[in-house]
Amino acid sequence: MTMTTSAAGPLQGLKVLELGQLIAGPFAAKTLADFGADVIKIEPPGSGDPLRQWRLLHNGTSVWWQVQSRNKKSVTLDLRQPEAREIVRRLADEADILIENFKPGVMENWGLGYEALSRSNPGLIMLRISGYGQTGPYKDRPGFGVVAEAMGGLRHLTAEPGRVPVRVGVSIGDTLASLHGVIGVLMALHHRHRTGRGQVVDVALYEAVFNCMESLLPEYSAFGVVREPAGSALPGIAPSNAYPCRDGWVLVAGNGDSIFKRLMHAIGRDDLGQDPQLATNVGRVARVEEIDAAIGAWTRERGVTEVLEALAAAQVPAGRIYTARDIAEDPHYRARDMILPVRTHDGLTVEVPGIVPRLSETPGGIRRRAPVLGEDTDAVLKEAGLTEAQIAQLRERGVI
Structure with missing residues (x-):
């Protein structure tokens, strides 16, 4: 012990x-x-x-x-x-x-x-x-x-x-x-x-x-908005989601302004990273489906380990979805x-x-x-x- x-x-x-x-x-x-x-x-x-x-x-x-x-x-x-x-x-x-x-x-x-x-x-x-x-x-x-x-x-x-x-x-x-x-x-x-x-x-x-429910009540109080389920996405904050790879899933949180630019560069989409409409979270939320599709297209062609290594090199927060075995084997x-x-x-x-x-x-x-x-x-x-x-x-x- x-x-x-x-x-x-x-x-x-x-x-x-x-x-x-x-x-x-x-x-x-x-x-x-x-x-x-x-x-x-x-x-x-x-x-x-x-x-x-x-x-x-x-x-x-x-x-x-x-x-x-x-x-x-x-x-x-x-x-x-x-x-x-x-x-x-x-x-x-x-x-x-x-x-x-x-x-x-x-x-x-x-x-x-x-x-x-x-x-x-x-x-x-x-x-x-x-x-x-x-x-x-x-x-x-x-x-x-x-x-x-x-x-x-x-x-x-x-x-x-x-x-x-x-x-x-x-x-x-x-x-x-x-x-x-x-x-x-x-x-x-x-x-x-x-x-x-x-x-x-x-x-x-x-x-x-x-x-622990964050903005749930004030959004309803101020705007009458009832927050609805969004699966693995983080509503109102983009991009932050789970993306498919050849051998599993990765979670990518590229929702900081500078992080987003590094993420787009890493996946070969500087056209999105340098787009002035996507420079802030408000603009990215409006085009989140387009952004998620671009990230997903890149991750689908790669394995989880390759994706994580590339995003770590780019200083983009990302991680695999751990099982008990992953936890037990993690250094x-x-x-x-x-x-x-x-x-x-x-x-x-x-x-x-x-x-x-x-x-x-x-x-x-x-x-x-x-x-x-x-x-x-x-x-x-x-x-x-x-x-x-x-x-x-x-x-x-x-x-x-």
Whole structure:
């Protein structure tokens, strides 16, 4: 396992209690854990977080688990039982941050809402990720990332014109919400440093998507224009598209004024590069079909590698469309430690994504593998003040 050069990380000393499952809450906790936070993940006895069983499994456990739960401790608690909820309260009293992504109201029904927990721990920061947020007319609706992507405006644009909108290919709505949640937590920590007071960070999945939708709303507000799907093109910015080669596709972004001239020279179309009507983006957008046709005619006669080498020499941004194999074999990924090996509890060595972002003085790292279910229950409960006899009784009654 690759360890960080800084054993601590910038978030050393922060205690995080993770009550979420699957993607949104756990991804936020994973990000904090990567940078040194002590994350205690609460899972139901027996099955644990459903992500343990998602996608491809090795010996019954998802290899995705090795990414999402690295650097965390696993404690099993049956939150349906009062004794388990009392343990959560004890752990929350010592925590800096609590992360949950249940449907609004669930934590309150358990007696674990922010108002209750902050009475004994006023500095507690609670990150709450849900489909529609903690307030509003939709708050009680079940909300998953795919629905949020649709409501946030993204799904309408991920299509070829006139064809069915498709998903991005990963759970982007959940991940965007997680990252917004981490930003909110860090801002709340800054506020607590000055005031000593915690607060709630309320992140709605659809709002996290909506926050990344660029000019979508102001264009409608100012001009009544509804942005429509454009396939691989970048509407209103030209040229920027995917172009066919003999053996695949390349993405070319020649939409800067000087870049466009270099691109046209590289493909032997100085007539377009020197055309005064195409000197700015406005003119190029008006003739984008002509420009795309010229680029496509040049790329079709060449292989992907030849195209990329020619455009790199011309200082034109371009790239191939990577598969997992391309990523695993790319030297740049390796040089920047974006691919790291970890060893699972049962001996499998698997490569996982590296740590993002890169900090020069206090980098994050992988300090421990993802835990097996309940691996840290006894140790964490002993730290919380429970005796071995009490822990044994809780296990006998199925609380842990």
